[in-house]
Amino acid sequence: MKQVVSILIFLLFLLLSASLFAQGKEKVWVVFSDKPSGYFDPVEYFDPHSVQRRVRQGLPLYDETDLPVSVDYIRRVEEVAGRVKNVSRWLNAVTVHAGRKEQQELSRLPFVASIEPVMHLTTSSLKAFPQEFPWSGKEGKLAKQQLALMEGEVFDSLGIDGRGVRIALFDAGFPGVDYHPLFAHIREEGRIVATHDFVKGTDDVFSGNVHGTMVLSCIAGMNSEWTLGLATGAEFLLARTEQWGEPFSEEVNWVCAMEWADRHGVDIINSSLGYTYHRYFPDEMNGRIAMVSRAATLAARKGILVVNAMGNAGASRWEILGAPADADSILSVGGVDPYTGRHMAFSSFGPSADGRLKPNVCAPARAAAAGRRKVKAAYGTSFSAPLVTGFAACVMQMHPEWNNMELLHAMERSGHLYPYYDYAHGYGIPQASYFSRKKEDRMTSFTILANEESLAVKIREIPPDSTEKIPSYLYYHIASPGGLLKKYAVIEVSDSIPLVISLKALNPDDFLRVYYRGQIRCLSAENSDL
Incomplete structure (x- = not known):
């Protein structure tokens, strides 16, 4: 039945897209030049955890980007182009479907700063590799190795499991998280704080593609037999931002999810999304062009650590990272073989177009993750990022006095190659011993x-x-x-x-x-x- 519903939704999407295309309309951002002043109470608007994050890091409780978008501006845009689809406080912008004539009319409004196209990602580039492989019986060894490479036993010996840290995941769905045994400890302790499906506009995220479930398991999956991630004690915000099966996914959902997560008190955001060659060019991967990259940089300024996968384009013609991995002040994660520590061919390369080091660090891109029924091996930097996210949550628990940038730079210094770096491995695989001061001195080699x-x-x-x-x-x-x-x-x-x-x-x-x-x-x- 669910499959039939998905097919009907897919067909409806195609018909709507064809209708809009026939009318010469495209989805665009309408960016405003200013915001009206008015009453705004950050304590009332934000979750207490969000307020605490700002206070702890010495940040203002709010800035102009947190203020609401002008209701009058929205009304006047709708008079020209019809119903507004999305509203972004951070970008001071809205999205609408508008043809060339409407775009010209919108651009003449005195409060409109710019009209920018909404960028799309074809889902085929997200699914560069099979998400899961048949049961082989070797997953237990792989699960141990993916944590051992980061010296997860050090955190375990100190009783560190990311407790008190709030992590948001942006993905294509989380089916099974509401009943899978690997997440029982999270459900029983009420540590799924909030959920939202930005595709359907509901709060039910426990459907869709299993990819999000697999990613979550690499952060916090655990039962009596398996431990797949390091942050088994963390809290979670689950956002469904993608619908694989659509011909295109939009960056709008990612931006809106970012603002939603900030309001709900997120400390760390994990994302495996990447926008590349379908609308952007390599020289635009500089952290300043893509809306998602600009939003990621804004999140960093608000004290949030953003962890993003580098992408799986390393063996393709594109080859380099995508947005928002190109953003400044975020942790971009490359993928390595868990048994050699070397770059896996599909992991995208750096640097950013403006020459900044990317990836910052790396982690296994072949990992044991929760399948629909069993733990299975999965490939992709989609799984490197959550392994690093779990590691970061443990460090944040150890050092709550650090701000997000102090945490990011400490993560870089903990890389097993540091201060060596390159555009495939970054500074290497984060090592827990760096934070416990138990790193062994080695003889000259x-x-x-x-x-x-x-x-x-x-x-x-x-x-x-x-x-x-x-x-x-x-x-x-x-x-x-x-x-x-x-x-x-x-x-x-x-x-x-x-x-x-x-x-x-x-x-x-x-x-x-x-x-x-x-x-x-x-x-x-x-x-x-x-």
Whole structure:
């Protein structure tokens, strides 16, 4: 029956889209130039948890972006273009379906700053890989490995589970969360604080695509047999923003969900959404063009940590990250193989178009997650992001005095490669020992030899594979003085001198940075002093 209803909704959507197209109408943002002053009580409007977040971080209880949009402006837009579909306080904008004539008339209104198209994402780019694979019997090993890579046992030994932290998830549905055994501990303690379906306009999110259920399990899934995520004690806001099966998904729902989550007291937002080549171009992935990226940056200014997947376009023609992973001041997460720690081919690459480091960190992009009936292996950066979100919630519980940017930068420093970075791994996989001060000092594992012609890395001892949590690879990059990478690579170490670089290939002001087995060395091309 549900399938029949979904098909009917899908057909209705196609008919409506065709009708609007035939009329020459498109959905657009109408952005206003100002907001009227008036009464606004933040304590009345916001959830107490939202007020506490602002107070804790020394932020004002509200700013102009929190004020309501002018009712008079909305009325005058509707006189020109018909019913307003969505209203955004943060962007001071509304959406309507408008043809060219209506758009021209709207643009002439004295309070209209701009008319911008609503961007769309074809759902095929979201589902770049199968969401779940058949039961293999090896999921238990995978579940342990995805947490061990982040040293989840450290948090467990300290009794840290994200308690008191409120996390919002934006996804395509959460079927089964209302009865699945892996979420019983959350339901029984009443830790699903609020829900909303931005596709249908209801509060029932327990239908739709199972992807959201799988993502939630990588943050907090747990029963007597399995522990799939680190933040098993956190609170949750569940927002359905996408309807996979539609030909297009809109960024509008994501923006509206962001404002909804802020009002309901969110601390961390997890999103696996990415807008790429269907309306945007690579040089626009700078955090300032896409509405979702602008909204993500606004959320960061309000003390919210946004964690977004880099995307699964690494092996496609697009190749790079999408919006809002390009946003400034958010944590963008790349995907690695859980058994090697190396970049998985489908994980999108950085940097942002304006040269900022992306991804910031990485995590397993092959993970054990809750299927409809069993725990199954799933692929995609959609699962890297929630693993990092659970980690961040644990750190937030340990350090409630930190603001969101202090947390973000600490997460970066905890990366197992830090201060080495590249555009596939970022600073590496976050390590819990960084926050417990239990990180072990390692002996010098390599040296860099320099002569008049070349730089060479010499390994002191090659460990047997069985002694390492993941194989020991050598990472290196060549960077300009401003930090932009000219080259980076990962090398499997099989002999004592795995890397030799000719000085002719380097500019005098270039830097070589090398990571191997917890040790970092940096060398200038014109100076052999380490």
